[in-house]
Amino acid sequence: MRYLPLAQADRQEMLRAVGASSIDDLFVDVPEAARLSDKIHGLPDHLGEMAVERELARLSRKNLVAGEMPFFLGCGAYRHHVPASVDHLIQRGEFLTAYTPYQPEIAQGTLQALFEFQTQVARLYGCDVANASMYDGSTACWEAIGMARRITRRGKAILSSGLHPHYVSVAKTMARFTGDMLESRAPELTPDPDTASLLDSIDGETSCVVVQYPDILGRIGDLSALAERAHEKGALLIAVVTEPVALGAIRSPGEMGADIVVGEGQSIGVGLNFGGPYVGLFACKEKFVRQMPGRLCGETVDAEGKRGFVLTLSTREQHIRREKATSNICTNSGLCALAFSIHMTLLGEKGLRKLAEVNHSRASAAADRLSRVAGIELVNTAFFNEFTLRLPREARPVVRTLAERGVLGGVSLGRLYPGVEALERGLVVAVTETSTAEDVEALAEALEEALA
Amino acid sequence: MSMNREGRPTRPEEAEAGAPPTWTGNRALMLEEPLIFELGEEDGCGVDFEDPGSPSKAWARPGADSGPRPSPGSRLAGLERSRPIGLPGLSEPQTVRHYTRLSRQNYAIDLGLFPLGSCTMKHNPRLCEKVARMPGFADIHPLQPVDTVQGALEVIARLGGWLVELTGMHSVAMSPKAGAHGELCGLLAIRSALEARGDAREVILVPESAHGTNPATAAFAGYRVENIPATTGGRVDLDALKGRLGPDVAAVMITNPNTCGLFEPEMTEISRAVHEAGGLVYCDGANFNAIVGRVRPGDLGIDAMHINLHKTFSTPHGGGGPGSGPVVFSEALTPFAPLPFVEKQGDHFALVEEENAGEHHGSSFGRMVAFHGQMGMFTRALAYIMSHGADGLRQVSEDAVLNANYVLRRLDDLLDAPFGHSGPCMHEALFSDKGFAGGLTTLDLAKGLIDEGFHPMTMYFPLVVHGAMLIEPTETESKAALDQFIGAMRSVAERAKAGDQSLKAAPVHAPRRRLDETLAARKPVLVWKEPGQAEAAE
Numbered sequence: 001m002r003y004l005p006l007a008q009a010d011r012q013e014m015l016r017a018v019g020a021s022s023i024d025d026l027f028v029d030v031p032e033a034a035r036l037s038d039k040i041h042g043l044p045d046h047l048g049e050m051a052v053e054r055e056l057a058r059l060s061r062k063n064l065v066a067g068e069m070p071f072f073l074g075c076g077a078y079r080h081h082v083p084a085s086v087d088h089l090i091q092r093g094e095f096l097t098a099y100t101p102y103q104p105e106i107a108q109g110t111l112q113a114l115f116e117f118q119t120q121v122a123r124l125y126g127c128d129v130a131n132a133s134m135y136d137g138s139t140a141c142w143e144a145i146g147m148a149r150r151i152t153r154r155g156k157a158i159l160s161s162g163l164h165p166h167y168v169s170v171a172k173t174m175a176r177f178t179g180d181m182l183e184s185r186a187p188e189l190t191p192d193p194d195t196a197s198l199l200d201s202i203d204g205e206t207s208c209v210v211v212q213y214p215d216i217l218g219r220i221g222d223l224s225a226l227a228e229r230a231h232e233k234g235a236l237l238i239a240v241v242t243e244p245v246a247l248g249a250i251r252s253p254g255e256m257g258a259d260i261v262v263g264e265g266q267s268i269g270v271g272l273n274f275g276g277p278y279v280g281l282f283a284c285k286e287k288f289v290r291q292m293p294g295r296l297c298g299e300t301v302d303a304e305g306k307r308g309f310v311l312t313l314s315t316r317e318q319h320i321r322r323e324k325a326t327s328n329i330c331t332n333s334g335l336c337a338l339a340f341s342i343h344m345t346l347l348g349e350k351g352l353r354k355l356a357e358v359n360h361s362r363a364s365a366a367a368d369r370l371s372r373v374a375g376i377e378l379v380n381t382a383f384f385n386e387f388t389l390r391l392p393r394e395a396r397p398v399v400r401t402l403a404e405r406g407v408l409g410g411v412s413l414g415r416l417y418p419g420v421e422a423l424e425r426g427l428v429v430a431v432t433e434t435s436t437a438e439d440v441e442a443l444a445e446a447l448e449e450a451l452a
Numbered sequence: 453m454s455m456n457r458e459g460r461p462t463r464p465e466e467a468e469a470g471a472p473p474t475w476t477g478n479r480a481l482m483l484e485e486p487l488i489f490e491l492g493e494e495d496g497c498g499v500d501f502e503d504p505g506s507p508s509k510a511w512a513r514p515g516a517d518s519g520p521r522p523s524p525g526s527r528l529a530g531l532e533r534s535r536p537i538g539l540p541g542l543s544e545p546q547t548v549r550h551y552t553r554l555s556r557q558n559y560a561i562d563l564g565l566f567p568l569g570s571c572t573m574k575h576n577p578r579l580c581e582k583v584a585r586m587p588g589f590a591d592i593h594p595l596q597p598v599d600t601v602q603g604a605l606e607v608i609a610r611l612g613g614w615l616v617e618l619t620g621m622h623s624v625a626m627s628p629k630a631g632a633h634g635e636l637c638g639l640l641a642i643r644s645a646l647e648a649r650g651d652a653r654e655v656i657l658v659p660e661s662a663h664g665t666n667p668a669t670a671a672f673a674g675y676r677v678e679n680i681p682a683t684t685g686g687r688v689d690l691d692a693l694k695g696r697l698g699p700d701v702a703a704v705m706i707t708n709p710n711t712c713g714l715f716e717p718e719m720t721e722i723s724r725a726v727h728e729a730g731g732l733v734y735c736d737g738a739n740f741n742a743i744v745g746r747v748r749p750g751d752l753g754i755d756a757m758h759i760n761l762h763k764t765f766s767t768p769h770g771g772g773g774p775g776s777g778p779v780v781f782s783e784a785l786t787p788f789a790p791l792p793f794v795e796k797q798g799d800h801f802a803l804v805e806e807e808n809a810g811e812h813h814g815s816s817f818g819r820m821v822a823f824h825g826q827m828g829m830f831t832r833a834l835a836y837i838m839s840h841g842a843d844g845l846r847q848v849s850e851d852a853v854l855n856a857n858y859v860l861r862r863l864d865d866l867l868d869a870p871f872g873h874s875g876p877c878m879h880e881a882l883f884s885d886k887g888f889a890g891g892l893t894t895l896d897l898a899k900g901l902i903d904e905g906f907h908p909m910t911m912y913f914p915l916v917v918h919g920a921m922l923i924e925p926t927e928t929e930s931k932a933a934l935d936q937f938i939g940a941m942r943s944v945a946e947r948a949k950a951g952d953q954s955l956k957a958a959p960v961h962a963p964r965r966r967l968d969e970t971l972a973a974r975k976p977v978l979v980w981k982e983p984g985q986a987e988a989a990e
Contacts, residue, residue, distance in 0.1 A: 001844050003575055005930035006851050014931065018857045018876070023850045026857055026876040027746060029715035034751045039842040042617040046841030049579050056835060060588025062603030064596065073593040076822055083499055085548055087585075090770075093562030094555035097576050098771040103908055104969075105899070105962040109558035110771035113551070116488050119979040123538040129978045132772070135629035138822035166822035169806060173790070173818030177640060177674050220529040250531045274604050275594030275823030276629065277774030289976065295772065299980075300972035303957070303965035312972040328668035331630040331762065335770030342551055345488050346498035348541010353533075354501045364527055382529035403597050411595045418807035433501070 001046055066272060066408060070439035070446075074386040074430025075216065075411040076137065076164050076242045077275065078267045080355075081434055086269050086342045090335055100295075100334070104310045105302075110334065111309035114297040117341040124247050124344075125239075125261040126254025127283035131294040132311075133337040134280025137264030138170045141210065141240050143293045143327055144260045144282065145171055148208035148236045149180060150291050156205045159184035161194045162215025164242060165416045171210075180207075186420050189390055191381040193221035199229050206235040208260075213239050213253055214246055216416070217379060217428060218386035227257025236260060244268055244281070245432075246384040248356030260284040268347075269339030279336035290316060293327030355433060359385035363431035366440045370429065373447050379426070386430040388413075391451065395427040398450050407446045482963060485553040489980045492540025498547050557963045558771070559907045565929055565937050567859075569880045569910035569922025570663065570711055572741045572763035577839065580766070580832035589831050594823040598803050604827060605801035608794045611834045612778065615759060618845070619737075620748025621780035625789045627825040631738060632665040634758025634777025635705075637790055637820055639673040641756060641781065642703050642732045644788040644817040651730065653702035659688055661711045661914035666736060675702060682916055686712040686871040686882075688722060697729035707736040708752070709743065711914040712871055713856065713880035713922065723753025732756070732785070740764045741926065742853055742879035745846030755782040761826070765833040776829035787815040792824055851927035852879040855934060859925055862938045866945050870917055879926070885919025890951025894919035897948045899966060902959035904940035 006014075011023075020026055027035065039045075047055075066079050073079075090096060094109060101107030101114075114132045121130035134140040145157045157180055159168055168184050175182045183201065187194070193215050202209055209230050214220045227237045239253030241263030253261045265279040266272075282294060289296075290313065298312035316327075347355060363385040371378040375392030389410075391398060396414035403409075413426035431440070477484045542550060559566075566573035584590065592601055612624040625641075628634040639656070646652055656670040659680045667677040678696070681689045688706065704726050708716045716722065723733045735749050735757035741764045743749075749757050761767045761776035781789055791813070792805040802808070803824065809816055840848060853876075860881035864872045868886035871877070885894045898908035898921075910922040925934060947955055959965065 001840065001847060003577060003839065004844070004847055004851055004927055005933075006854070006927070007931075010931040011851075011854060014854055014858045018854075018861045020857070020876070023854060026853050026878075027715075028875060029717045029878075030743070030747055031717060031720060034720065034747050036746055036748065036846075039846045040618055040745055040748075041842070043614055043837070043842040043845070046844040047838050049839070052579060052835050052838045053583060055838065056583040056607075056831065057586060057588075059603040059606055060583075060586040062606070063588040063592050064600040065587045066591045066593055066596075067587060071593075073595055075595055077593055077595070079591075079593070083544070085498075085544055089548065089551045089555075091581060092552065092555045094558040094560045095551075095771055096581075096768045097561035098558045099560075099566060099568065099571065099573060099769050099907065100772040103559070103898070103902065104967045105959050105964045106557075106559040106902055106907060107771075108963050109554040109556065112485070112487065112554055112557075113771075115978075115980070119489065120539060122979045135633060135774070136822060139629065139633070139820075164822065166819065169819040170821060173640075173820060176818070177643065178672075179674075220531060222529065222531060247533070247537070249533060250528055251533050251535075252537075255535065271590055272593050273590055274592045274601065274827035276821075276826040277776075277828050279774075289978065296976070296978055298972040299977040300968045302967045306964060308964045308967045310967050310969050310972050312969065312976055312978075315973075328632045328636060328665050328672050330632045330665050331773040331775035333774045334772030335768065336774055338551075338771065342547065344539060345492065345542050345550070346544065346547050347539070348492060348497045349494045349537050349539040351497040351499045351501075351541055352537070352539060354497075355499070358501055360528070380527075382527050382531075384528070400597050400599070403600050408593070408596060408600070415595060 064403065064408065069406050069408060070442040071408045072410045072429045072431060072435065072443060073408055075416065075428055076166065076264060077272055078243055078430060078432055079272055079434050080245065080267050080432050082269055082271055082343060083346050086339055089342055090339050095338060096335065101311060104308060108308060111297050113338050113341055115299065115309050117337050118297060120341060120344050121281050122283050124244060124252065125281065125283040126252025127261050128286035129289050130281065130283035131292055132297050133332045133334065134282050134294055135333055136276065136278040136280045137240065137242055137262065138167045140262035140280035140282045141167045142171045142174045144238045144262045145180065145208060145210065146178065147260060147291050147293065148238060151288060152207045152235060154205055154207035155179060156181045156183070157207050158198065158201050158209045160198050160209065160211045161185050161187040162217065162219060163210055163212045163240060164216050167240065186417050186423065187217060188422060189379050189388065189426055191379060193219045195221045195226060198226060202229050202233050202235055204233055206233060208236040208238045210238045210240060213241055214243065214384050214386065217388040218383040219380050220250060220382040220384060223253055223256040223258060238262065243384065243386065245356055245359055248352035249360055249384060259288065265340045269343035270336050277333060277336050279333040279340055292316065295332055358433045362433065362435055363387065366429065366431045369440050369444050370447070373444055375451055376447065385432055386428060389427045389429060391425045391427055394424045399427065401450045402446050405446050407443055409443050409446065483553045483556065485550060487980055488540050488542065488550065491546065491550065492542045494536065494540065496541035496543060498542055498544040564906060565925060565933055566907045567909040567923040567925055567937065568907065569924045570738050572924060572926055573769065574766050574926040575928035576766055576768040577836060579839065580835045583835045584828050584831045589827065602801055605794045605803060607830055607834055609796055609801055611830050612794065614837055615778055616780055618744060619757060619780045620750030622783040623781045623786040623789060625779045625781065626793060627790060627821050628758065628777040628779060629821055629826055630773065630775035631758055631760040631777040632669060633820065634779045635665055635669040635736065636672065637779045638734045638756035638758055639669055640817050641785045641788040642734060643673055644815065645732065645785055646702055648815060653700050655701050657693065657696060657701060657704045659706065659710065661916045662705060662707060663711060663736065663738065666705045670705065680704065685874055686714050687716055690718050690721060693722065694725050697725060697731065699730060701729060701731045703732045703734050705734045705736060707739060708749070709739045709878040712882050713877040714871060715878055719752040727753070738763060739879065742849055744849045745842065746849050755785050756780070761829050761833045765836050767829040767832045774826060774829065776826035788817050790818060790820045791816050792819065848927050855925040855927060855929055856881050858934060859923055859938060863941055866942055880922055880924035882917060883921040884917045888948045890953060892948045892951060892955055894921055896955040896958065897944050899958035900944040900947060900955045901940060903961045904944065906937060906940055
């Protein structure tokens with residue numbers, strides 16, 4: 001078997017060396033009743049590479065591939081072009097098959113890359129510090145709510161109506177167990193985010209306000225007033241960014257006063273992957289760093305005075321503090337963080353701004369074209385690369401019809417908010433640098449046909 | 453059992469005189485590499501774009517409405533970025549060189565054995581990387597209509613089904629993103645089940661030897677954690693456990709085989725006793741590699757177990773993730789499993805989310821993560837399981853256990869193995885620092901092992917053994933690789949027992965000498981600052 005190097009002769013020699021007559025002797029502590037006398041039923045025997053590849057290729061062909069047709073889905077996962085070198089670099093064995101860098105002398109590659117990653121994320125988000133990644137944006141979001149509770153010692157979190165419904169759902173699940181009170185409600189198809197009503201709802205019992213930027217409908221709103229009001233009332237502003245490319249065009253939440261900024265890094269370096277693995281980004285103000293969950297990489301020197309990097313402030317973490325840890329997280333999303341960092345390095349400031357410009361420009365042209373389809377209205381005043389259309393009827397069946405015609409036309413709000421009638425005509429369309437004018441035209445024509 | 457209360461030293465010792473210096477600071481193939489912030493410029497870029505300013509011919513179609521194009525900037529709510537971000541860029545050649553050089557400063561499975569206990573650092577098959585990258589898996593969006601992703605849902609269902617089969621359990625939650633996330637999933641299901649019964653309880657019992665995520669997770673889930681003592685034989689003290697069980701104990705969290713590398717022979721009785729007292733049994737599946745294909749944890753009476761796909765099923769460790777932690781459930785906990793999950797309905801695969809949870813899954817405790825889970829790890833794990841098959845997986849656990857016992861017996865004349873005298877170990881062997889002389893510690897031995905070309909074993913864990921060294925070779929090590937590792941271990945162990953003070957300076961050959969972790973924690977520098985900035989901050 002190609003992954004098992006021991007030869008039968010080796011096994012026999014080793015059994016002799018340990019004083020066992022058969023392998024069963026080494027399983028002596030397993031009670032009789034629990035021992036399986038034979039291999040597991042219900043699984044086939046081993047297969048060669050060819051057979052495995054053939055079967056998985058067959059299964060892969062049962063899926064419609066985003067890159068092979070006009071594609072406009074967003075809502076928390078975006079299709080961007082990842083430069084070819086990123087995937088080659090992360091597949092280097094020294095990155096792919098490395099362990100968590102607990103032995104820093106032989107893990108400076110991982111550690112320096114993490115330090116660079118932390119710096120990139122902190123700067124992108126406009127914050128003082130960032131951690132070495134979380135699982136994804138949604139878990140980063142609920143961890144941030146928990147962090148706000150620890151800092152303010154209050155239990156009421158206000159979630160803006162523009163927060164991704166999966167993120168809301170995750171926060172609600174966790175709140176059942178932590179006792180946090182969450183205020184949330186579904187969005188409305190209005191041109192701007194719900195800043196005004198959010199401002200009114202912040203009071204002296206609020207631990208944090210959680211706002212997505214741009215929001216689930218693609219709307220953009222200034223966070224400064226929210227930051228100010230939150231701080232007046234002793235609460236924290238948590239900003240959630242599900243599309244980091246947006247920050248190449250619009251101001252960072254950190255510079256508008258957000259205390260904690262979290263989000264999804266998938267757009268940069270990672271690819272769609274049907275929802276995972278992704279990479280959660282987590283950044284905050286310096287004064288909160290000891291309350292931050294997750295791994296942190298810090299700079300230091302070695303015994304010869306050379307600069308080096310180590311995991312640090314580990315007293316926050318499970319392997320030291322156990323039940324008093326700030327989080328239970330152990331594995332993070334190291335390889336995805338590396339992919340993010342490499343892609344970000346290839347882009348640089350200039351490239352990120354250019355990428356953002358292309359995204360916004362194409363989205364803008366697409367919004368104009370699509371709102372000329374009879375019966376379709378553009379909802380947003382402002383957007384980056386994602387906007388909401390109001391269709392003349394329920395959007396979810398239209399999306400299915402479009403798929404049958406070979407167009408992946410966006411995410412219906414009925415899919416994300418089932419049963420909310422006020423949203424059922426909403427269709428969220430994302431347009432990135434990977435979409436062409438032909439794609440937009442194909443979507444427009446398919447919509448015209450579907451709505452006729 | 454004496455607890456290790458000393459922690460370990462974090463300051464490096466004085467450096468010895470090194471090799472003659474070079475102008476670059478490089479040492480042949482050992483290349484120093486600055487930060488991107490020191491290399492790159494604001495204008496550097498390794499990506500080319502189509503010019504967004506002028507519409508390409510394609511955008512100006514004949515006959516298309518040629519009304520005035522609004523300027524793109526006007527739709528950003530006046531929030532256009534004004535300040536620079538501070539992100540350096542590099543051309544592609546510079547980027548490739550930067551990261552290639554960084555990679556060469558890492559140890560990895562591809563280079564050599566990782567004897568890390570409970571981490572299961574086995575070979576990562578490249579076939580798995582290939583299948584994960586098939587466009588039909590890598591380039592699909594989680595919110596596509598389910599009819600357009602039936603192949604992906606089938607992968608999830610098939611993998612889940614085999615995990616259930618391998619563990620002898622009833623159902624599986626595929627969405628947790630890592631082992632600790634899976635532990636949380638299991639405990640939240642347990643808590644939901646008890647609440648549904650109107651029997652909320654406050655305490656979870658955890659062995660002293662447990663991995664830190666166990667008590668951390670239990671505390672997060674709202675429980676008070678109490679220790680279960682171990683016997684001198686390194687197992688759960690069943691009498692002490694039974695004595696503590698009561699109406700306030702919600703669950704026990706047991707690792708089996710445990711973190712001392714030993715199978716808990718009384719596991720079935722533990723489960724029975726806990727159930728009788730009205731509690732539930734969580735099993736930490738980190739050590740599943742020892743028993744996969746030979747024992748089904750479900751047969752031992754457990755209610756929930758997370759499986760680390762990045763351990764037993766060899767999805768790559770990636771320098772710290774991504775992982776994946778599906779959780780298998782007993783029939784008692786199945787109703788409470790989180791959303792979403794994949795369900796076969798006729799010959800169609802459905803995704804059960806909040807809207808269609810309905811009466812069949814109405815007791816689910818809710819959603820734990822956006823979207824569906826670590827699809828990229830599912831394809832890899834599925835390819836791994838298909839490659840090994842039922843026969844191969846059984847061989848995996850046998851070879852893993854044989855390899856660990858071989859290491860145990862080839863070292864236990866020299867190193868103290870606290871449980872070595874009472875029988876075989878499973879997939880990992882545990883040693884203590886008994887007999888080390890001259891003030892030398894497990895840390896010193898570990899750093900000496902680095903110079904020998906190996907990543908150190910797990911140190912100071914489990915806490916129940918002084919100066920613990922936990923070694924898990926895994927089944928993908930050849931006998932020759934094991935013999936070399938054993939030889940290296942014997943060499944550094946002899947030095948430690950002889951009080952050889954040169955170990956204090958180890959490692960001397962690694963890209964870096966021992967690093968000052970105390971300094972890093974006392975004055976945390978977590979992001980790069982321009983030299984002027986850094987000074988201003990002081």
